Structures are given as structure tokens and as C-alpha cells.
Amino acid sequence: MQKGLTKIQQDILDYVIELRSKSLIPTLAEIAKHFGYKNRSTVQQHLQSIEKKGFIKRNPKISGGIELTFDNNYFIPRPVLGEVAAGNPLTIYPDSIDTVDLPTIAHVPNDSFLLKVKGDSLKDAYIFTGDIVIVNPNLQAENGQFVVAVLDNEAVVKRLVKKKDVIELHSENPEYEPIIIESTHPNFQLVGVVIGVYRTMAKKVG
Amino acid sequence: MQKGLTKIQQDILDYVIELRSKSLIPTLAEIAKHFGYKNRSTVQQHLQSIEKKGFIKRNPKISGGIELTFDNNYFIPRPVLGEVAAGNPLTIYPDSIDTVDLPTIAHVPNDSFLLKVKGDSLKDAYIFTGDIVIVNPNLQAENGQFVVAVLDNEAVVKRLVKKKDVIELHSENPEYEPIIIESTHPNFQLVGVVIGVYRTMAKKVG
DNA sequence: AATTGCACCATACAAATGTATGGTATTTAT
DNA sequence: ATAAATACCATACATTTGTATGGTGCAATT
Numbered sequence: 001m002q003k004g005l006t007k008i009q010q011d012i013l014d015y016v017i018e019l020r021s022k023s024l025i026p027t028l029a030e031i032a033k034h035f036g037y038k039n040r041s042t043v044q045q046h047l048q049s050i051e052k053k054g055f056i057k058r059n060p061k062i063s064g065g066i067e068l069t070f071d072n073n074y075f076i077p078r079p080v081l082g083e084v085a086a087g088n089p090l091t092i093y094p095d096s097i098d099t100v101d102l103p104t105i106a107h108v109p110n111d112s113f114l115l116k117v118k119g120d121s122l123k124d125a126y127i128f129t130g131d132i133v134i135v136n137p138n139l140q141a142e143n144g145q146f147v148v149a150v151l152d153n154e155a156v157v158k159r160l161v162k163k164k165d166v167i168e169l170h171s172e173n174p175e176y177e178p179i180i181i182e183s184t185h186p187n188f189q190l191v192g193v194v195i196g197v198y199r200t201m202a203k204k205v206g
Numbered sequence: 207m208q209k210g211l212t213k214i215q216q217d218i219l220d221y222v223i224e225l226r227s228k229s230l231i232p233t234l235a236e237i238a239k240h241f242g243y244k245n246r247s248t249v250q251q252h253l254q255s256i257e258k259k260g261f262i263k264r265n266p267k268i269s270g271g272i273e274l275t276f277d278n279n280y281f282i283p284r285p286v287l288g289e290v291a292a293g294n295p296l297t298i299y300p301d302s303i304d305t306v307d308l309p310t311i312a313h314v315p316n317d318s319f320l321l322k323v324k325g326d327s328l329k330d331a332y333i334f335t336g337d338i339v340i341v342n343p344n345l346q347a348e349n350g351q352f353v354v355a356v357l358d359n360e361a362v363v364k365r366l367v368k369k370k371d372v373i374e375l376h377s378e379n380p381e382y383e384p385i386i387i388e389s390t391h392p393n394f395q396l397v398g399v400v401i402g403v404y405r406t407m408a409k410k411v412g
Numbered sequence: 413a414a415t416t417g418c419a420c421c422a423t424a425c426a427a428a429t430g431t432a433t434g435g436t437a438t439t440t441a442t
Numbered sequence: 443a444t445a446a447a448t449a450c451c452a453t454a455c456a457t458t459t460g461t462a463t464g465g466t467g468c469a470a471t472t
Contacts, residue, residue, distance in 0.1 A: 041421075246431095251450085
């Protein structure tokens with residue numbers, strides 16, 4: 001239980017957080033129904049109490065629901081848009097999510113998106129097959145950063161090394177040679193900068 | 207552009223998807239305003255067209271907004287990382303290896319929460335200081351999984367090894383000895399199972 | 413004994429919601 | 443040339459929205 005919140009207030013806050021993690025914004029009536037209240041105003045007053053205690057703030061009337069701005073912003077759910085190759089470039093399959101959604105990136109500025117990694121060329125950076133990289137398409141890619149790039153219709157994640165006249169895409173695995181991009185390369189496009197890695201833990205019995 | 211959708215229909219669909227990736231559910235009026243329409247019904251009819259073409263389905267009146275159920279071509283934003291409650295100060299246990307920053311445990315939201323890792327005892331599992339582990343408190347901990355436990359007011363991340371009469375908490379670093387918990391241990395409590403790892407990428411110039 | 417906080421209900425109201433219906437102009441297809 | 447689809451506007455309507463206000467019962471302080 002959080003300091004200062006009563007159990008019921010905490011329950012309501014938890015419920016709102018839970019729904020938000022599913023990309024849903026509950027209304028007062030929905031919260032009331034879930035907790036068995038006959039009236040919305042009960043929830044309303046609880047939310048006012050929670051707000052008064054400083055645990056949330058409310059942006060009035062956004063999207064018709066309740067906009068909660070938490071003091072402590074952790075993560076909000078984001079869509080996984082596709083897969084990228086860490087080793088040999090991954091061919092984008094025409095009917096998979098990749099093809100559809102990689103161009104969609106241009107339409108989704110302002111926040112990051114997620115891509116699933118295949119291949120082991122980044123294993124020395126502790127990025128493995130199945131990992132999910134968080135990519136920000138709006139950041140300026142700096143030397144040494146991991147980036148996602150499209151090369152001849154193939155999406156790859158590599159470390160960016162800028163040199164005089166060329167751009168090199170390095171693996172973190174000595175088995176792979178760097179990819180050298182001449183500035184005149186027609187089908188090269190930087191998609192974004194890798195700002196994080198997420199990995200689901202495999203069950204490992206031992 | 208998707209097959210069968212006009213450019214405007216595609217733009218509207220993209221806009222809805224973009225907002226959903228930010229945990230926002232737009233109303234007809236908001237969409238209309240964004241596209242410069244003077245009337246909601248224009249958007250309404252476009253959504254009807256998109257629905258008629260099978261790209262979305264609408265669940266009537268959930269959360270006051272528009273509920274879109276996509277057809278596979280797009281990804282529904284899902285709670286990849288989970289959320290933790292807001293505003294509560296973290297209790298920090300500074301001086302032991304592989305500690306975690308632990309929010310007040312008594313309050314656990316229904317889905318997972320995030321913990322920050324300190325120490326290097328899990329380095330062979332590629333979990334390092336600064337990494338954030340995603341913990342699900344509702345899963346049954348199985349043998350071999352990474353778990354978060356509280357031991358004498360210290361929170362630790364370890365690999366769980368169940369034996370006949372005792373529970374052992376193993377590090378993934380040979381420098382550290384396993385911790386052996388007798389079943390009668392008074393101050394031992396399992397908090398949850400580590401289901402994921404998140405790491406922010408440090409800028410690494412080379 | 414009086415007060416305060418908590419949990420809940422009921423009612424009222426302006427504003428916003430999704431939906432329906434009818435209309436106009438342009439483009440595309442037959 | 444006619445029909446159909448597209449793109450947009452306007453108006454109307456029942457519901458739902460968040461908010462405000464007032465009230466009841468209860469527990470804990472003061």
C-alpha cells in the first residue's frame with residue numbers, strides 16, 4: 001500500500017493503471033461498474049482524493065476518458081512493429097508485419113517503436129535473437145550508436161561508424177565483416193537509433 | 207498503402223494507430239480536428255468505410271472512444287513492459303551485491319513491475335548494474351527461473367533452485383556462493399518471477 | 413461531545429459522445 | 443451517359459461524459 005493512500009484508493013489506482021497498460025482509458029462509469037458502485041460520483045470522489053494526495057494529476061477531458069499523469073513515469077505499452085536482423089540482413093517477407101510497418105514508421109514520429117532481433121552478430125553487445133530493441137526514429141544518429149537501417153529492402157541493426165566518405169555498419173561479433181556504405185548508395189536509409197534493449201527471459205531449468 | 211484503402215482512409219487509420227501506441231484513444235471529434243474537418247460525421251463515415259473493407263472492427267462504446275480490433279496486418283499495442291505504480295519512493299538497499307530497487311512490495315499492481323538492478327552477480331546471465339528487470343508477482347516460480355526475493359530486508363535477484371528440503375538462490379557469477387534457504391527461514395519471501403530484462407543503451411563511441 | 417475523514421448514494425446539468433439521415437460536389441467506373 | 447464510389451458538410455438525437463452539490467452512516471480523533 002502506498003503511503004497515504006487508503007486500500008480502496010489504491011485499488012482504484014491499480015485498476016486504472018492496469019487498464020492503461022492495455023491501452024484502455026476507463027471512464028468513471030466503467031470503474032464504478034467494476035467495483036460494484038451504483039454511482040459514478042463515488043469513483044469521482046476517490047479520484048479527487050488520490051489527486052489531492054499527489055499521486056496523479058488529471059488532464060481535463062482528453063479523449064473523453066481520464067488522463068492520468070503519474071509522477072513516476074515508467075513505461076507505456078508500445079507496439080512491436082517488426083523484426084530486424086542482427087547478423088546477416090533479414091529479408092523482409094512481403095506478407096509479414098515488417099513490410100507493412102516499416103514504412104509506417106514515417107507516420108509514427110515522436111515516439112519510439114519496437115523491433116524484434118534475429119541473428120547473433122551483436123552478441124558481444126549482449127543483444128541476441130528474440131531480444132526487442134527500442135528504436136527512436138527522431139534522434140540524430142551519432143557515431144558509435146546502434147542504429148536500425150534499411151539496406152536494399154533489408155532491415156538490419158548495427159553499430160554506426162562514420163568515417164570520412166563512407167558510413168560503416170559494424171557488428172559486435174568478429175565473425176561478421178563491417179558493411180560499408182558509400183554516401184552514394186541508393187538504397188540505404190537510416191531508420192532510427194536504438195535506445196534500449198528488452199529481453200524476455202527464457203525458462204532455464206537447472 | 208494497404209490494398210483497398212484510399213489514401214485518406216489510410217491516413218486516418220494510421221493516425222488512430224499512432225495515438226493508440228501512446229495509450230490514447232481518439233474520439234471522432236479529435237480526429238476531425240486533426241485533419242481539419244469541420245464535422246465529426248466525415249470521420250465517422252471514413253471509419254465505416256474502413257470497417258466495411260475489413261481493416262478494423264469497432265466495439266461499440268468502450269471507454270467512450272473508438273475500440274479498434276485489427277485484422278493481423280497491424281499490431282495491437284500490448285503491455286510489453288508493464289507498469290509500476292506511481293509516486294512511491296523506492297526503498298533502496300545500498301550495500302549488498304545484486305540488490306534491486308524495490309518499490310513497496312505490499313502494493314503490487316496486477317501485472318508486472320520494474321526493478322533496477324545493482325551488482326554483478328548475474329553477469330553470466332547478461333544482467334548488469336543499471337539493467338531493469340520486469341517482475342511478475344503473480345507467476346508461480348519454477349525451478350531455474352530468475353526470481354526476486356526478500357531476505358532479511360534485502361531484495362535480491364537470483365536464480366531459483368529447488369532442492370529436497372531447501373531452496374537455493376544461485377548467482378550466475380562463479381565468484382558468488384549460492385544462498386541456501388531453509389524452509390523454516392523466517393524472513394524469506396518470494397516477490398515474483400523475472401520475466402524480462404530492459405537495458406538502456408549507453409552511448410559508446412568508437 | 414463535537415469534529416473530521418472516509419465510503420457511498422442520489423440527483424442535476426452542460427458538454428461531448430457515437431450514430432443516423434440527408435445533402436452537394438467531384439471523381440471513377442461501366 | 444449513367445451509376446457508383448468518394449469526400450465532405452449540416453443537422454438532429456439519445457447516451458454518456460465529467461463535474462457539482464447535498465445527503466447518510468460510520469469510525470477515528472480531538
